[in-house]
Amino acid sequence: MAYYLEKISQTKGHQEILKQIDLKIEENEVFAILGPSGGGKTTLLNILAQIDQPTSGRFYGDNDAQPKGILVFQDYRLFPHMTVVQNITFGLKMRHIPKKARLARAAEIMKTMGISDLAKRYPDELSGGQQQRVALARALILKPKLVLMDEPFSSLDEGLRLEMLNFVKQLQQQFQLTIIFVTHYKNEAYLLSNQVAILIDGTVMQLDEPAHLEQAPANLAVAEFLGQANFIPGTWIDKTIKTAIYQGPVTWHTAKKPVTPTLYIPFAQFLQLTVSDYPAFKAQVLDHRWIGNLERVTLQVGTTVLSVNLPPNAVTTGESYDFYFKQLPVVY
Numbered sequence: 119m120a121y122y123l124e125k126i127s128q129t130k131g132h133q134e135i136l137k138q139i140d141l142k143i144e145e146n147e148v149f150a151i152l153g154p155s156g157g158g159k160t161t162l163l164n165i166l167a168q169i170d171q172p173t174s175g176r177f178y179g180d181n182d183a184q185p186k187g188i189l190v191f192q193d194y195r196l197f198p199h200m201t202v203v204q205n206i207t208f209g210l211k212m213r214h215i216p217k218k219a220r221l222a223r224a225a226e227i228m229k230t231m232g233i234s235d236l237a238k239r240y241p242d243e244l245s246g247g248q249q250q251r252v253a254l255a256r257a258l259i260l261k262p263k264l265v266l267m268d269e270p271f272s273s274l275d276e277g278l279r280l281e282m283l284n285f286v287k288q289l290q291q292q293f294q295l296t297i298i299f300v301t302h303y304k305n306e307a308y309l310l311s312n313q314v315a316i317l318i319d320g321t322v323m324q325l326d327e328p329a330h331l332e333q334a335p336a337n338l339a340v341a342e343f344l345g346q347a348n349f350i351p352g353t354w355i356d357k358t359i360k361t362a363i364y365q366g367p368v369t370w371h372t373a374k375k376p377v378t379p380t381l382y383i384p385f386a387q388f389l390q391l392t393v394s395d396y397p398a399f400k401a402q403v404l405d406h407r408w409i410g411n412l413e414r415v416t417l418q419v420g421t422t423v424l425s426v427n428l429p430p431n432a433v434t435t436g437e438s439y440d441f442y443f444k445q446l447p448v449v450y
């Protein structure tokens with residue numbers, strides 16, 4: 119079943135927390151809602167979980183059906199007096215699923231999550247990460263129609279968080295689950311979902327693929343939230359922009375030409391040392407640091423300092439280089 123959010127608004131007191139949210143969530147997909155703190159993510163999930171009523175708008179399934187079988191995944195506490203397999207099969211037992219079928223389903227899910235050998239242990243004999251895996255297995259074994267997850271792994275360290283996200287993805291595919299996943303970490307959203315909705319100030323500001331989001335944020339608010347970019351204020355001189363580091367032609371992704379333009383230079387994929395049709399500026403290298411397969415290079419142009427990602431050993435500290443835009447630079 120696909121799910122539809124139609125013009126959902128929520129007002130509390132005088133505050134308009136959600137403004138006319140329209141979204142469609144396809145069956146068997148992980149749909150990521152990404153946004154800063156206070157953007158309205160939890161308020162929206164509470165409406166989808168039917169804990170709260172919207173001020174206006176509707177949440178419904180195919181053929182106007184009321185969504186059922188919704189599971190909110192947030193409580194990791196395991197039953198301390200039950201073994202791992204008893205914890206995992208508890209929900210199925212409550213639903214009167216026969217023991218043989220319960221154990222078969224538990225065996226399948228435990229195998230996926232690499233916890234088969236923990237089956238007979240009690241929660242206090244497990245590491246934090248193992249407990250998380252059991253909790254995830256215990257929830258998803260119920261094969262809910264729709265799973266809502268509100269920053270479920272935000273308290274975990276990065277390694278464990280990525281591991282849990284991989285399990286979510288695997289279980290989602292194995293059990294054909296529909297998941298709405300809310301987060302303020304863009305990498306989590308990108309890892310889980312091909313379509314990401316950016317929720318800022320109660321408005322879905324962009325619904326897009328991760329790569330396109332980074333290349334062409336819909337507006338300045340989205341670009342600033344996604345971060346990893348330089349924002350240089352400028353003024354118009356006819357159709358060109360004048361900033362402290364660059365003067366020349368630009369383009370914009372917003373519907374209207376911005377009144378006070380801000381030059382947008384993401385760290386990645388916008389600047390290069392190879393000559394192009396779009397000369398940018400001459401800059402001195404202040405610093406360059408290894409960040410995986412690239413280097414984060416700090417540049418100075420006049421009194422402006424900016425950052426850019428370049429291949430390793432492309433530059434030397436103290437030297438000056440001519441930089442070029444890969445394409446016509448963008449303003450917001």
Ligand SMILES: Nc1ncnc2c1ncn2[C@@H]1O[C@H](COP(=O)(O)OP(=O)(O)OP(=O)(O)O)[C@@H](O)[C@H]1O
Nearest residue numbers: 130131133135154155156157158159160161162302
């Ligand atoms: N009951 C309420 N009455 C008034 N304002 C509220 C109420 N609940 C939430 N808000 C406000 O609505 C806005 C959105 O809150 P919400 O918790 O949905 O955001 P969020 O994106 O989930 O943030 P976080 O990631 O910090 O949890 C915030 O400004 C919050 O202060």
